[in-house]
Amino acid sequence: MFNKLIPCMRYSKLLFERHLHQIPLSKDRYGIIRKPFAKTMDSDIQLFKSILPDKNQILLDPQDTVGYNRDYFRYVRGLGTVVLKPRTTKEVSHILRHCNNRRLAISIFGGNTGVCGGSIPVFDEIILSMELMNKIEVIDEYSGILVCQSGCVLEKLEEKLLSKRMIMPLDLGSKGSCQIGGNLATNAGGIRLVRYGNLHGTVLGLEAVLANGTTIDLMSNFQKDNTGYHLKHMFIGSEGTLGVITRVAIACPTETTTQNVLFLGLRSYEAVLQTFLESKKRLGEILTSCELIDRVSLEVTVNHLKTASPIKDFPFYMLLETTGIQKEHDDEKVQSFLDYVIERGIVSDGVHACEPSKIDHLWKLREMIPAAVYSNRFCLTYDLSLPLKEFYDIVTVMRRRVGHLTKIVCGFGHIGDSNIHLTIAGDELTGEIQLLIDPFVYEFTRKLKGSVSAEHGIGLLKPKYLNYSKSTEAITLMKQIKMMMDPNGILNPYKVLQI
Structure with a gap:
């Protein structure tokens, strides 16, 4: 039943740089009017130079600042002309104090892996890049605590922790670029949340x-x-609108020594739900990840990677990972789970990998979906939380609405925590397509009492849909907190809240 896995291939990180002129300015694309903030003057630049001692901590040349004014997915483009790169909390404090006194708006920039435009300026906001705040201060293997600055790249933290036989509780496909401060600011979820x-x-x-x-x-x-x-919770998920996160302490689990990955083929969404239920029952504490991939997502990815699917064609696939410290115990649980779902016809086919190279290949099939779909001329991605029984309905409905007008309508994501990524892509984003998608996707989500943003935040793109998932009273309280903590509104303006 379980096929021999095809040889693993290691793929370098794909960079999809686009010509800047192809990205419309955010202010024009979304009809945003500049708020009455001050404009940067030569005296401000001189003050910043006195705060930041090294010349590479201030970027003014348009060739140097251009990359800080556009996002990876080509949704947004700003007009920022000044990039500041502090190394210490004290430097951040001096910068913010001056900007607040002068009413200079600030855009906080992390690893630029967001999908809602939350870290890109809209107008001429000063760009505060956290990339040089990348010091790891403490890794305490006894208490299991990591203390670091907010600009540390997630993958680098993982590498350092592994040397102490610890791991990050957070794992993302963008871990090679994303920064831990940005992860906190957006309350990133990732593939280990179920564990x-x-x-x-x-x-x-x-x-x-x-x-x-x-x-x-x-x-x-x-x-x-x-x-x-617990004031820390106000900053987690606030997307830089309440303050700039500069340091963090995280509880990190002990490194696991056993790993199993299952790539399963299923003939119906009902079988997906049954498999998920049995995985929770039978894999229990060793279940680390539970991912859903539909047929279209896999087809696009294997074509993009010029590889082959490890199993034959199915409407749905699931990628399950277990980790632990006792091989015999884990192997027995995994085999018991497989025997159960196969004997009852819940799972139709699949592969089981426990070797690092083969595991890496299977995870590539999941992690490279966004990059594969993004190779189209336009790509719209929606990050939603939906009830599991209706989890995939949004994909089915959108195929009926726009499938004949686009090349790709697919769904994948973290079924273990009810988070689906709906993706629609094609050659040209026409007005007809746009009208059939927005705001229908969010209205559909609201009817099911879901969340219009599961793990990527609100940013610039979703403020007008925030009330689809939050009550009027809750939004009013958010605005009051924002006004109290940032009365001049200089922190990440135009983002999250419509004020």
């Missing part, structure tokens, strides 16, 4: 600088610290 939970649970503490330059120390090295309000 380790979200960042609200694994982040023990953080440090942030408020709009007026005040540094607020919310760091903690304890799992238990029930002293007053």
Whole structure:
């Protein structure tokens, strides 16, 4: 039943750089009017130079700043002319204090892996890049705590932790570029959430600088610290609108020593649900990831990678990963699970990999889906949380609505935490296609009481849909908090809230 896996191929990171002029300016594309912020003057530049000692910490040449003004997915483009790259919290504090006094708007820039335009300026906001704040301060193998600056790249943190036989609780396809501060700012979920939970649970503490330059120390090295309000949670998921995260303390699990990956073929979505239910029952504590891939997603990816599918054609595929520390125990649980779902005809075919190269190949088939779909001339991606029974309905409905007008309508994502990525791509994004998609996708999500943003935030693209997932009272409270913490509105303006 289980086929021999095809040889693994290792793929370098794909970069899809586009000519800047092909990306419309955000202000024009989304009809945004500039707020009455001050404009940067020579005196401001001189002040920034006095704060930042090295000349490479300030970028003014358009050739150097261009990459900070557009996002990876070609949704947004800004007009920022000044990029500041602090190395310390003190430097961030001085910059924000001056900008607040002058009413200079700021856009906080991380690894540029977001999909909602949350880190890209709209007009001439000063770009605060966190890339030089990349110091790992502490890795405590006894308490299992990592303390680092917010500009550390996720993959680099993982590598350092592995040397101490620890791992990050967070794993993302973009880990080679994304920064931990940006992960916190968007409350990124990723493929390990089903095992380790979200960042609200694994982040023990953080440090942030408020709009007026005040540094607020919310760091903690304890799992238990029930002293007053848990203010750290306000910054996790706030997308840089309440403060700039500069340091973080994260609880990191012990490294696992066994790993199994299953790539399964299923004939119906009902079989997907049954497989997920049985995986929770029979794999239990060793289940780390549970991913759904539909036929179209896999076809696009194998064609893009010029490889082949490890199993024959099915409407749905699932990628399950288990990790643990006792090989015999884990192997027995995995085999018991496979015997059960195969004997009952729930799973129709699949492969089982436990060798690193083969595991890497299977994960590439999942992780490279966004890059493969993005190779089309236009690509719209929607990050939704939906009830599991209706999880895939949005893909079916959108194929009926726009399938005849586009090349690709597919769905994939983290079925283990109800997060689907609907993706629509093709040669030309016409007005007809756009009208059939927005706001229908979000209205569909609202009817099912889902979330219009599961793990990528609201950013610039979704503020007008925030009320589809949050009550009027909740949004009013958010605005009050924003006004209290950033009364001049200089932090990431035009993002998250329509104020």
